[in-house]
Amino acid sequence: MSERIFNFSAGPAILPEVVLKRAQEDLWNVENSGIGVCEHSHRGAAFTKIIEQAEARCRELAQIPQEYKILFLTGGASSQFFQIPMNFLKSGETADYVVTGSWSKKAVKEAQAFGEVHIAASTEEDNFSRIPDSSEVSWSENPTYAHFTSNNTIAGTQWAKEPEVAQGVPLICDASSDIFSRPIDVTRYDMIYCGAQKNLGPAGVTLVIIREDLIEKGADNLPTMLQYRTHAKANSLYNTPPTLPIYLMGEVFQWILDLGGLEAMAEKNQKKAQIIYDYLDQSNAFRAVAQEGSRSLMNICFRGPDEETEKDVIAKATENGFSGLKGHRSVGGLRASVYNAFPEAGCQALVDFLKDYENNL
Numbered sequence: 612m613s614e615r616i617f618n619f620s621a622g623p624a625i626l627p628e629v630v631l632k633r634a635q636e637d638l639w640n641v642e643n644s645g646i647g648v649c650e651h652s653h654r655g656a657a658f659t660k661i662i663e664q665a666e667a668r669c670r671e672l673a674q675i676p677q678e679y680k681i682l683f684l685t686g687g688a689s690s691q692f693f694q695i696p697m698n699f700l701k702s703g704e705t706a707d708y709v710v711t712g713s714w715s716k717k718a719v720k721e722a723q724a725f726g727e728v729h730i731a732a733s734t735e736e737d738n739f740s741r742i743p744d745s746s747e748v749s750w751s752e753n754p755t756y757a758h759f760t761s762n763n764t765i766a767g768t769q770w771a772k773e774p775e776v777a778q779g780v781p782l783i784c785d786a787s788s789d790i791f792s793r794p795i796d797v798t799r800y801d802m803i804y805c806g807a808q809k810n811l812g813p814a815g816v817t818l819v820i821i822r823e824d825l826i827e828k829g830a831d832n833l834p835t836m837l838q839y840r841t842h843a844k845a846n847s848l849y850n851t852p853p854t855l856p857i858y859l860m861g862e863v864f865q866w867i868l869d870l871g872g873l874e875a876m877a878e879k880n881q882k883k884a885q886i887i888y889d890y891l892d893q894s895n896a897f898r899a900v901a902q903e904g905s906r907s908l909m910n911i912c913f914r915g916p917d918e919e920t921e922k923d924v925i926a927k928a929t930e931n932g933f934s935g936l937k938g939h940r941s942v943g944g945l946r947a948s949v950y951n952a953f954p955e956a957g958c959q960a961l962v963d964f965l966k967d968y969e970n971n972l
């Protein structure tokens with residue numbers, strides 16, 4: 612089998628090797644059915660088991676109570692940006708958004724088409740290099756919901772814990788790039804959503820964890836496919852769901868469970884990120900972009916001495932078997948995305964490479 616390299620891509624991103632190996636078999640013939648996982652009817656016994664298992668594992672991982680529905684949708688996190696206000700924000704009502712990066716801004720733009728948006732806090736003045744302090748967040752009087760982005764994939768910042776909202780205000784989180792990278796108290800939220808392609812699987816499925824009473828509050832004059840209740844009632848089988856991505860997500864959930872769950876995942880991620888930040892903090896050539904206290908454990912954004920050198924680092928890194936280190940095109944610099952499936956050995960190898968590079972400057 613050909614060699615694999617260290618893939619620091621921000622998404623679609625690295626998947627656990629055991630999951631990929633298993634999938635190779637199941638793509639051919641799943642559960643001895645004589646049929647590959649992509650080729651089964653979404654209403655047949657084999658896929659019914661796959662989707663039920665995926666849901667059960669998800670519930671177990673984050674101890675998700677029964678009053679929450681777990682939905683497998685399509686359209687990416689970006690479709691949630693409009694589907695949320697379309698369902699919940701009526702004209703004349705206000706929704707609160709905390710703006711901590713490009714993805715939050717995109718979510719705001721969509722919401723503005725449906726109602727009023729109050730920016731409860733923004734760190735744009737600081738180039739999104741930090742998460743706002745709780746004292747800087749000012750919610751509106753009676754928002755329909757409050758929205759935030761738990762990890763900012765492009766800026767490389769992450770909330771240490773969810774913001775505090777007033778009793779009764781639904782808290783909605785875009786957790787696309789740090790879902791299940793650490794323990795999460797789901798009961799603090801009314802809705803959590805993410806595209807799968809960073810921490811949970813391949814592109815093509817959007818995971819939505821949502822309280823049943825919030826689903827019921829949704830507008831009922833929308834196209835059927837755009838109402839959450841449609842998918843909740845049909846257990847994500849109203850139409851043909853993305854069967855292969857759901858299967859893969861279920862396998863990733865099992866992989867996390869086998870490793871010891873979210874606590875174990877958090878411990879690994881802490882250690883991995885620390886290896887890189889520790890090096891950056893003492894380097895004379897490279898420096899972390901995010902302010903201390905706001906640093907993401909998933910996306911480590913850093914800069915070199917100048918753009919020319921950064922380009923050269925990326926070129927040399929590519930020659931040395933590292934992929935995906937270029938920062939997002941909107942901000943430049945370098946970025947090492949070290950999601951759940953990224954191995955600690957890759958973090959150490961990157962540091963060794965950067966040290967070597969620095970010594971030769």
Ligand SMILES: *Cc1c(COP(=O)(O)O)cnc(C)c1O
Pocket residue numbers: 622686687688689690714760762763764785786787788805806807
């Ligand atoms: C990648 C990303 C998105 C966009 O996800 P799509 O599935 O491509 O729509 C949204 N929010 C965050 C925080 C992301 O990292």
